[in-house]
Amino acid sequence: MKAVQQEVTVTLTGAGRPQMLVWGEQAFPVRAVLDQWRYGGRWWLGEVPRDCFLVQAGELTAELHREDLPVNRWWLTRVQD
Template identity: 35%
Template sequence: MSRVFGDPVNVWVDETGRPTRFIWREQLHPVRRVLEHWVATRDWWRRRDPDADDHGEREFWRVEASAGDSIMICELRFDAATRSWLLSRVWD
């Protein structure tokens, strides 16, 4: 079962852009491994500014992270337009 959050998170990435750790609910979560990675493009015709250099990409990372003494599987989302990260989903 998964839960949807959409909570903003602070994420550190390595030189290739892979998340290495993040802070969620004031707790540091080291990323143990990346399980999946994909990029989705928003509908280009729905952009507010057609002249903007924004491709509307959202990058998703499904990762295994440490959560204290336990492990959690979660989905991090990077929004290229806003340059922000969200914790979008967590699996039990």
């Protein structure tokens, strides 16, 4: 997996799972959530907890992180090379 660390736009299903990933100018429909976990963050460095998803979105296999605070932000953290 290749590190990316870019803020992205994600739309959600009614159940709160990723439905669409928009990265740059391109939209990727999420076909499957392959894994989901909660990361507590390194609190001693000021990191906030986040929900993490490994998704198959179009031709991408991508890891998405959603930060709860201070605002609901989504990050594309890694993509499969």
